[in-house]
């Protein structure tokens with residue numbers, strides 16, 4: 001973001017936006033407090049935030065029943081996936097409390113400050129495909145981001161139909177992916193086109209998941225295949241937005257007919273491509289962890305330094321060349337500011 005001074009015109013607009021925002025927040029608090037004081041609210045019950053619209057959230061008490069809710073003034077911003085205590089009311093309910101989060105997926109706001117975008121996700125499916133050609137350093141970048149978030153990543157090789165009859169391609173992909181099960185990461189093979197989704201369905205069950213991965217690997221195709229109401233899903237979204245004036249690109253939670261929930265949004269799909277620090281990258285390579293802090297130099301970059309514990313581990317074959325190369329590329333791209 002440009003640091004140059006704002007023109008008077010721009011400064012005026014920024015101030016106007018801030019004022020409007022404050023006014024909206026105030027109205028929201030008033031609406032919630034009025035509803036609470038009005039006594040017309042139902043009993044407190046548990047719910048799940050399944051969508052977010054401006055200052056309101058959509059809360060689900062039981063699958064299929066959704067209510068718009070205001071937030072009680074003392075609540076921090078809620079995100080999709082948050083578990084809450086809420087009371088029904090007319091015309092909206094009120095969220096009165098937020099349960100602690102097991103995990104949160106954060107992304108930097110335009111000022112670089114990390115903001116949660118979804119909560120209580122426990123699986124990140126990193127989707128790859130024979131086409132577009134997968135690169136180890138990109139796969140590893142997703143894995144590192146998942147490690148840093150403390151959420152279990154699972155690799156999904158989609159479009160396996162493209163491997164049928166192409167032995168060379170199968171061999172190349174096999175060689176690229178061979179390291180991951182050795183590191184303890186699961187690799188599932190599916191095809192959203194040829195109906196081979198069984199391993200994915202099983203891995204989604206009883207979890208709240210997101211799909212991430214490069215453009216074109218088939219994330220939308222997978223979501224559509226998993227949610228037979230995908231058209232319905234698009235329809236449901238526009239129906240919701242038609243009711244209010246708020247359109248949204250924030251995360252939505254969907255229940256899968258085969259079990260489990262999926263949280264999806266354009267922002268979440270960019271997960272892993274956000275900025276990370278070198279320390280995070282180092283730590284995110286899980287097989288590096290036991291060697292960290294053992295290099296001769298405290299600020300060792302594990303490039304060519306003498307007494308480097310990571311290089312020694314690579315030398316012994318405890319760290320693969322593929323992963324070491326990935327690490328260097330990722331750190332290199334951070335240093336280039338890319």
Ligand SMILES: Nc1nc2c(ncn2[C@@H]2O[C@H](COP(=O)(O)OP(=O)(O)OP(=O)(O)O)[C@@H](O)[C@H]2O)c(=O)[nH]1
Pocket residue numbers: 158159160161162190191192193194213214215216217218219220221222269
């Ligand atoms: N052969 C084959 N093609 C597939 C499969 N799944 C998706 N595709 C194709 O891959 C292309 C990209 O699929 P999308 O679902 O749009 O990919 P995406 O990851 O959502 O892409 P973005 O929206 O750009 O992030 C489309 O032409 C799909 O038809 C599959 O299992 N096999």
Ligand SMILES: [Zn+2]
Pocket residue numbers: 295300301302303305307308309310311
């Ligand atoms: Zn080192």
